[in-house]
Structures are given as C-alpha cells and as structure tokens.
Amino acid sequence: MPETYNPQLGREHSYPYEHQEEERDWHWGMIININRCINCNTCSFACKSTWTSGEGEEYMWWMNVETEPYGGYPMGWDMRLLDDLEQDETIFEAAEEGERVKGYVAQKEEWEYPALGDDQVHGEYPTGDVVESDLENDEYHDMWQFYLPRLCNHCKNPACLAACPRKAIYKREEDGIVLLDQERCRGYRKCVKSCPYHKPMYNPETGVSEKPVGCFPRIEEGNVPRCVSSCIGKTRLHGNINRGPDAGHPGGNASAAAGRSPVNYLAKSDEKIALPLYPQFGTRPQVFYMPPYHVPPEFLTQMFTPNTDEKRNDWPGDTFEESIKIVQDRVRNPSHHTLGILQLFGATTRLIETYTVKEHRVKGWDRKGNKVVDMPFEEEMEVREGEMWTNQP
Amino acid sequence: MHMTYSARHADIVLPVPSWLECEYPDITVGPENPFIHMDHGVMDSLYDTKQDGEAIALVAEKLDEKIPPEERNVDSYRAYFDKFLDDDKDVRDYIQETLDAGMTTRDIDVEDIEDGPERLQLKTYPRIPFYSQINEDRPFYTKTGRMEFHKEEDRFLELGRDDLDHIESPEGTPYGVNKKWDEAKDEENPLYHDEEYQFYYNTPHPKYRTHSSWGMTDWNLIWSSRDFGSTNADPEGTERLVDDFSFPQGEGETEEMPPLGEAFVEMHPEDAANIDVENGDYVRITGKRGDLVVRVMVSERQRPRSAGDMGQLTLWHGWWPQQFPDDEEQGDGVKGYNVTTNIWLDPAQETDDLVHKSVFGDPNISEHVEDDIVWQGAELEHGYEETVWAPTGTNRDDLVEVEKYEEADWWPGDARKDELVQDYIGGSLQGGDS
Structure with missing residues (x-):
C-alpha cells in the first residue's frame, strides 16, 4: 500500500491510493472558535434546510453541534473508534484483512439522538465553593462542557474516498471539496462505514449514499458555506487553507494584499491557534478548531492532537498536552494580529482570500482581489446631534 | 402545522x-x-x-352584500385593501x-x-438606552423626570414597596411567600414540608422556540427532545414522521392528526433514584391547583435535593396539552405543564397613579418633530398600559410533589451509561486496555 506523509502527525503512513499531490493552490478549509459557540444549532438548521430536507434524509444532519463530553451524533461515534485504535495507529493502518479502512456502520438507533446530552455539564453538582479555572496553577473549573460543531472535514486523505469500491467519491481539483457521485454509487455503504467522522450517510429511499458537499455552489460564487454565513455567534471563518505566505495578489490585483489567507494563518503559522479534530485518525481533516480554554487539557489532547507519547509534528511544545496548553493560552490571550483576524469571523458572507491587520483596522479581499471587508477592531460609536429619538424600544 | x-x-x-x-x-x-x-x-x-388582505377583502365583500349600497362606508373593499391584495x-x-x-x-x-x-436614525449607534437623559440632561419618563428608586405614590406606600427590595416568590419558596427577605427568612411557606419528594417546579422558555409555535414541528422537536431524540418526535417510528409530517400527502382531509412528540420533565439523577424512577419513566406531579402525568428525563442539568432545601424540576413552557399522556387513575381531563402553576397579579400594578412613557412615541422629542411624524405630540401617560402594567405569567414557579406513575415502555439512549465514557472523559481511551 502506498505511503503518504501526514504533516498533522509528522510521519508517513499508508493510504490506499497513490497520493495525488493534494497541495492545490486553493483548498476548502474552515476555522471554528469553539469558545464562541452557544449551541444554538442555527448552522444545523441552515444546512438541513439547504441540503437534506428530502425523503430518506429525515435522520441526516450533515451539520450538527454536540455537547461534549456526553453528546455525539451518531451516539458515541468517537468513543467507539478511539477504543478500537492503538496509540499512534491510523484508521488506514488499523484496517483488517480485506478492508482498506478501519470503521463501523452506525445503526439506526445510534442516529436517533442528535441532541443527546444537550447542554449537559460533566462533574458533580457543587456543594461547596465553585472552583474557578486558574490555568497558571493548572487548575480547571470542576464542572465543564463545551459545544463541538461537527461537519465534513473535506480531508486531504479522505477515508470515504479510499474505501469506495466504485470510485464514486472524488476530490475536486479546483478546491479539494470531497464529493460523491450519486450516479456511480451503488449503495455499498463503504464510505458510511469508513468515515471516522460519520458524515457520509445512506439514503434508504434512493438506495445510494450521500455526503456533505461543502456548499460548493456557494464557494463557486465566492460565498462562504451556509453554516458559516448563518452563524449568529461569529464562530467561523472559511477560506483557502492552502494559501501560504508566498502566494501572490489575489486575481493579480496589486491593490489587494498578497500572502497568507486568514484561515491559513490561524491553522498553519508559527502562531497556530486552531487544531484539527482527531488528527490521529489519519485523514488530514481541514476543519480546524480553536479549543475551549476552560476545559482540562487531557480531554482536549485526546480530541485535538495525535495523542501520542512521542511528539513528531511541528506544533508548539514538547508534548501534545503542552501543545494544547500553549494553544489554549493563545486562544485566551490572542495576539494583536490574531485579534484582528478574529474580527473577520462573521464580518461578511463573502469568502475572504487575503487580509491585512494594521494598527486597529482589518481588511479583507476576495479571490478576484475585490475588497470585501474594511473595518476597525472596535466599531466607533455614533452620536447624532440634536433632539433625537430615544434609544428606548 | x-x-x-x-x-x-x-x-x-x-x-x-x-x-x-x-x-x-x-x-x-x-x-x-x-x-x-x-x-x-x-x-x-x-x-x-x-x-391576509385578500381574505379580509373577500369577507368584507360578502358582508357588504347584506348592506344597502347607500349605507356602505366604503365604495370598494377591494380598492380599500388594494395594497395588500x-x-x-x-x-x-x-x-x-x-x-x-x-x-x-x-x-x-x-x-x-x-x-x-x-x-435606524436613533440617538446613538450602537443603541445605548437613556443616552440623552444621562449625557444631555433630558428628563427620564417619570413624574419627577429623574430615575425614581423611591416611589411616593400611595399604592406603593400602602404596600410598603416604596423602596427597591427583593421580594420572595409568591409561591416557589420554602420561606415566607411574597415578603421582603428580612421577614421572609424567619417564616415558612405553608405549602413547604421538609420531607422527601417535594420539588421546586419551574417552566422556563425552551431553547429552540419561545412559546408553543413550532412545538409540533419535527426538526424542532428532534433537537428540543434532547436525550429522548428523534424517537420522541416520532413515537411510532420514522415512517409516521415521513408520511404524516415531513411530506404530507393529504389533500386537505380533516382527520385529526395525533400529536407529534411528548413532553418531559427534567429531574436530577439522585432525586430520580430516590423515587425509583429511571430515565423515561412517568411521574405524577401534584401541586396546589392540579396534577399532571409526564415522562422524566434524568438530567444533571437540574439542581439536586442534596444541594439544599428541595430538588428542582424543569418542564419547558409551550408544550401542547395533547403532548401529555392521560392520567388514567384520576383523570379530570385537564393536563399540560401549567395545570399546577398560577398567574399572579402583583397588587402594586393595581393603580392608575403611575406615570410612564407610552409604548410608542417619545415625549422628549414630541414637540420637536414635524406634523407629519406619526407620534408628534406624544406625552407621558398615566395608568394601565399593556406590556407595562398588564399581569403576566412571570411568577410561574411552584412547589410540587412527585410520585412515580408508571414505568416506561421504551428507554432512550444514554451515553453516560457507556462503559467507555470515564476513560473518554479522562482522555485515556485511545490505546488503553478497555
């Protein structure tokens, strides 16, 4: 089986296909700031009403938000796979004889509880003083929970694609979006079984599988996906994850900033602040999460790092638990530059290709080099002269 | 629908x-x-x-046929409502x-x-309440034009409510009801007894809707049903969800649809164990005014009895009565989340003395605006104003007793019972020996 280098793990591992060089100029990617998510599920409903409101799709939530640690759609999806994997073992390496990928098919009843554990906390009901987080002394609040928005990661090593015996799943050349050709699909459900994030789903009415589409018609028009544009909490930023520091001006327009995309800065720069979900599975997911800074790092190390004793990748710190603590601190106390990028979250429904942060102003340009954001860190207050309507309702 | x-x-x-x-x-x-x-x-x-406009015009036209033409006020309702047709x-x-x-x-x-x-052309952007009053010396909408933390109206003096104070709940407290804390703390609510199975009962607005609208909409119910999941939105299985609700095929038949979804009350696991109730079992909740039967969701979101006084129950506002089961033992046919609760009219509201701003209009600018502005001339008002002085249901907290009614015929999933969950939470699941 061919080997592929996985930078999230800092090592090579097997992948069923000869890896076609995935370092496109443009690749779909998303940053989610978990600390801002309030579990309103507006994203879930926006996605559902856009993509899965048809017959046979009743149970499908391509976008869902689960409350950690008790939630999970399908129920217990990550527990099950973590339990099956050894340390430092990807789902490709763990595949059994005759299989390409280690996985399991979630049963009907496991899909029945998308809001399982909704808003539930972990920990004993406090009877004495409440323990507040004091990160410098390694103390964490004794009750915790957080909201994890979950969607297709449009992986660079997609397990669904690797597992499909019909080659019905493909990664688009122009933007890396992973699509399923329903004309080719025969409903064998290998993708449903192999995706560790359980996002391909089988439609019993049509007899073929479906998977999230990254809102590709909106991407083609230069807009962000529905889950991003509908987010009321400004938790998300979407864009070109592959646009690095050496990239030129978008659309050849010299008046637009060159260099990194804002999502690339948050996920790939020396000031990395966003981490992939379960990189140890080995699929190179392209949704990156700014972890919750109030949650004990042991849980987050399991969820957002390769979770191995030996740390091989280029993330900060000597161990992955250290990586988590450093990133938590960056999330809690963002640098001026990061704070600027955070203003871009939810600032526009247009897709931001490049940006600048200068003093207390942030600007963004789209792929053609048109300016789509130009705003101060803090909006100025406006006071109108004279006798004006009160601000009362 | x-x-x-x-x-x-x-x-x-x-x-x-x-x-x-x-x-x-x-x-x-x-x-x-x-x-x-x-x-x-x-x-x-x-x-x-x-x-709406078309419906009104059609009804008006029909009614008009009963009135002789010379007595009609409007030549043509269709023309009158033209903009809305x-x-x-x-x-x-x-x-x-x-x-x-x-x-x-x-x-x-x-x-x-x-x-x-x-x-909007407001005084400030963003909207800062009372900006003109604080920064430009304009009067507040009170009799004195100042912020009034002390009210000298007779009604307030009579009730001893002339100064701001905390008043205990009119019902949902173990202490003296409806009194200032100084008095309340030494008294006991006659409904309160320091025995088991008594609970605070509250009915807050739920997360995915405000009132009862959308309370029978499948997507909403699936998420609102929390740990009970889609099965609660659809007790008979996905087929019914598809046929009756998601894709109604009916051509306007009037056959009454059974309700979609079932109400639940949340109760802390400790308290549930005390009355031998498991997740999904039914309880009867009895209060001063009535009782209801409802399914229990065992939930650590609630305050347990062990944290002091009583346990807490939450049953979301806005379920339809059809979403509650019948009480087959002592059914009076009345059911729903609010059979035990009360709407209480604060006696401080029973007065016409209070000066306030009307809901619409701004007395501070009413003389400065042109004649064609609709609230020109708005002044301060006295007495009753809906949304200002009307009675509301805000005091729907209650003391109730709870007994087990029936065991469930199905039990929902519960991730907390998974044997892997402790290792998962501790971050040691992968590569472990579980």
Missing part, C-alpha cells in the same frame, strides 16, 4: 400563507438592535391559501409612506432596505 386550540374553537378557519410563502416584502425592526430589515418569502404557497400588487409605496411617517425611518428609502438592513 396542526389544529391549534384557536382553530378548534373557531367556526370558520381561513387559511393564510406563512411568511415564507409571501412574495410581497415585509419590514421588521426590534428593540434589541438598531436596524430595519425588509424580507420576502422564498417558496410557492402550499395548498389553497389567501393572504395578492402577490402581484406592490406594497412598496405603502412601506415608503410608513417609513416617511416615522421619526427614526423618515430618511430611509424603500430601495435602500431592499439591498439590506439600514440603521
């Missing part, structure tokens, strides 16, 4: 389209944000519905007239809001 109580009690039901089906634009503002929006629907009408009529002129007559909208063109939200 289902037959609400209003519809059931009505002699005639005139079906109108939802906002999503209206092609004509509508404008909205809210007190929470400084913008005005204009939106229109996105889909064709389902079934044979008529828009059917999709092909343009209501933009009417919206512009409305904008022109508003102090905060008079400089906004209807074309501007077609392109997206516009800022």
